[in-house]
Amino acid sequence: METTTPHHTRHDSREDLLKAARELIVGRSYGAVGIAEICARAGVRKGSLYHFFPGKEALTLAMLDALYADFEREVLIPGLAGADGLHARIEAFVRAIHAFEARIQAESGQLPGCPFGNLAVEMGTHHPTLRQAIRGHLDAVTAHFRSVLDEAVQDGELPPHTDTDALAEQWLALMEGILVMAKADQDPATILRLGPALGAVLNPSPEARHES
Amino acid sequence: METTTPHHTRHDSREDLLKAARELIVGRSYGAVGIAEICARAGVRKGSLYHFFPGKEALTLAMLDALYADFEREVLIPGLAGADGLHARIEAFVRAIHAFEARIQAESGQLPGCPFGNLAVEMGTHHPTLRQAIRGHLDAVTAHFRSVLDEAVQDGELPPHTDTDALAEQWLALMEGILVMAKADQDPATILRLGPALGAVLNPSPEARHES
DNA sequence: ATACTAGTTGACCGGTCGGTAAAGTGCAAG
DNA sequence: CTTGCACTTTACCGACCGGTCAACTAGTAT
Numbered sequence: 372m373e374t375t376t377p378h379h380t381r382h383d384s385r386e387d388l389l390k391a392a393r394e395l396i397v398g399r400s401y402g403a404v405g406i407a408e409i410c411a412r413a414g415v416r417k418g419s420l421y422h423f424f425p426g427k428e429a430l431t432l433a434m435l436d437a438l439y440a441d442f443e444r445e446v447l448i449p450g451l452a453g454a455d456g457l458h459a460r461i462e463a464f465v466r467a468i469h470a471f472e473a474r475i476q477a478e479s480g481q482l483p484g485c486p487f488g489n490l491a492v493e494m495g496t497h498h499p500t501l502r503q504a505i506r507g508h509l510d511a512v513t514a515h516f517r518s519v520l521d522e523a524v525q526d527g528e529l530p531p532h533t534d535t536d537a538l539a540e541q542w543l544a545l546m547e548g549i550l551v552m553a554k555a556d557q558d559p560a561t562i563l564r565l566g567p568a569l570g571a572v573l574n575p576s577p578e579a580r581h582e583s
Numbered sequence: 584m585e586t587t588t589p590h591h592t593r594h595d596s597r598e599d600l601l602k603a604a605r606e607l608i609v610g611r612s613y614g615a616v617g618i619a620e621i622c623a624r625a626g627v628r629k630g631s632l633y634h635f636f637p638g639k640e641a642l643t644l645a646m647l648d649a650l651y652a653d654f655e656r657e658v659l660i661p662g663l664a665g666a667d668g669l670h671a672r673i674e675a676f677v678r679a680i681h682a683f684e685a686r687i688q689a690e691s692g693q694l695p696g697c698p699f700g701n702l703a704v705e706m707g708t709h710h711p712t713l714r715q716a717i718r719g720h721l722d723a724v725t726a727h728f729r730s731v732l733d734e735a736v737q738d739g740e741l742p743p744h745t746d747t748d749a750l751a752e753q754w755l756a757l758m759e760g761i762l763v764m765a766k767a768d769q770d771p772a773t774i775l776r777l778g779p780a781l782g783a784v785l786n787p788s789p790e791a792r793h794e795s
Numbered sequence: 796a797t798a799c800t801a802g803t804t805g806a807c808c809g810g811t812c813g814g815t816a817a818a819g820t821g822c823a824a825g
Numbered sequence: 826c827t828t829g830c831a832c833t834t835t836a837c838c839g840a841c842c843g844g845t846c847a848a849c850t851a852g853t854a855t
Contacts, residue, residue: 384802399709402614405842416804417844423802427843481708491767492704496693497611506767540764541780548760552752555703555718568753574786596832617812628834629814635832639813 385423387413392434397486398479400493401431401501431490432504438486439508446471447515457523458570465566468546473559484554487512488547509543516542529573541572597635599625604646609698610691612705613643613713643702644716650698651720658683659727669735670782677778680758685771696766699724700759721755728754741785753784 391413395404406427410417424430450467454460476482483489487505494501516539523529545568553561603625607616618639622629636642662679666672688694695701699717706713728751735741757780765773 400614400705402612402705403709406844407841418805418846419803421844483708484704488763488767489704492696492701492763493612493614495766495769496695497615502767502769509764509767537776541777541783544760544764544777544780545757546760547763548756548758551700551704551759551763552721552756554707555700555714555721557707557714564749565753565756568756568784571753571786572780572783574783618814619811630816630835631833633814 384413384415384419388415388420388423388430389434389437392430393438394479396431396434397438397475397483397489398481401490402493406430428498428500431501435487435490435501435504435508439511443511443515447512451515451519457519457528457573460519461566461569465562465569468550469559469562469566472550472553472562476557476559482554482557482559484550485547488550489554513539513543530575538573542569545569545572596625596627596631600627600632600635600642601646601649604642605650606691608643608646609650609687609695609701610693613702614705618642640710640712643713647699647702647713647716647720651723655723655727659724663727663731669731669740669785672731673778673781677774677781680762681771681774681778684762684765684774688769688771694766694769694771696762697759700762701766725751725755742787750785754781757781757784 388409391409392404395409395412406417406420409430410420413420420430424433446467450464451460453463472482472484487508490501491505491509494505517535520529520533520535520538524531524533524535529535549562549565549568552565553559600621603621604616607621607624618629618632621642622632625632632642636645658679662676663672665675684694684696699720702713703717703721706717729747732741732745732747732750736743736745736747741747761774761777761780764777765771
């Protein structure tokens with residue numbers, strides 16, 4: 372054995388920091404949370420944070436990676452793979468998102484919206500590194516949407532020449548917007564009320580012919 | 584004459600502060616802009632700011648009011664009243680939003696997204712006063728959307744029993760989401776690419792009959 | 796035993812945060 | 826001329842920001 376588990380069963384400050392950063396930043400925002408507060412919640416001194424991470428940005432980046440991994444495993448995959456039929460899958464996915472938001476609101480008192488969208492909005496204009504990392508996570512979500520849509524095309528639920536790329540992107544945009552509205556309302560019911568619009572964007576447009 | 588223009592033609596620090604706050608906060612975020620920077624851009628000393636406004640939050644609130652008034656006058660009304668026909672109006676509105684975002688990006692180097700949605704996302708969970716003010720502005724936008732949809736119902740472009748309230752809300756959510764994505768991309772082309780989805784949500788759903 | 800190293804600790808840094816207080820300025824009404 | 830008021834100016838406040846540092850602790854390998 373080359374490295375027999377760094378020390379033994381470690382108390383793992385690194386993970387505690389990631390967890391604290393997730394809870395605080397997702398529940399509030401990047402700018403509204405200081406590293407002192409993160410350290411306090413993690414039960415770790417500030418110097419230790421800088422042993423594991425070069426700074427606040429890097430900690431946030433790592434937090435987002437872990438958050439996406441959890442989100443994919445706990446919400447995206449089970450929410451989308453659940454039912455048969457495209458519209459049933461949409462319904463299940465909306466309910467999964469609703470449950471996710473409602474649970475966090477119950478735990479922390481705050482409806483967070485989409486953590487990735489939130490950070491993209493807050494940091495998008497003046498923090499390119501974070502912006503591009505978030506862009507990558509959003510692309511990963513889009514890819515999941517597209518594969519669901521591709522399956523629907525193969526099953527004949529959607530026309531053969533459907534632009535699933537475009538539809539997946541529209542789904543993501545709509546989902547982000549729904550979560551912005553839910554956050555502005557601080558009410559998870561908004562997600563259920565607007566969720567069905569995800570199905571509407573799939574409908575064939577009768578303006579195939581347009582005389583201009 | 585009771586009050587012959589407070590002093591004479593005033594240099595108007597108040598308006599300079601509102602303008603500076605708008606440019607900076609819209610271009611970055613609430614948390615990333617300090618009052619010192621706002622004062623510097625406005626060419627006003629900090630004490631004067633606190634003569635006109637009780638604090639940063641009140642300044643931001645007043646800035647948002649003025650911003651909404653301008654947005655309604657310059658984008659919302661001309662963008663929605665322009666053309667005949669619902670789909671033409673959608674197209675015109677999307678182009679108006681695109682022009683708005685592209686102009687700000689050209690001026691400041693930053694694509695801001697929706698200033699109201701941005702603030703709702705950033706402050707929604709921990710700043711109820713701002714959140715509710717923003718919620719009011721978003722409702723005002725929804726009302727404009729709904730009146731356009733109501734006209735379309737009257738003109739027979741939409742079925743008589745269309746739930747224009749729900750559709751207007753879906754439009755706003757989608758528009759917010761489109762602007763989140765455009766901000767994540769920092770690319771106004773995203774607005775044009777996703778804009779047509781606004782028309783898609785209007786399409787009649789062929790699942791009017793569902794056997795379950 | 797010794798040397799090495801991953802991890803921890805607490806004191807400390809300059810800078811900036813939002814906000815305050817008091818003195819001063821200049822116009823206008825009495 | 827004087828008082829009052831709207832507004833400006835400057836100096837200042839304590840708190841907090843993200844980040845640094847050197848000393849320390851404790852397991853590990855030799």
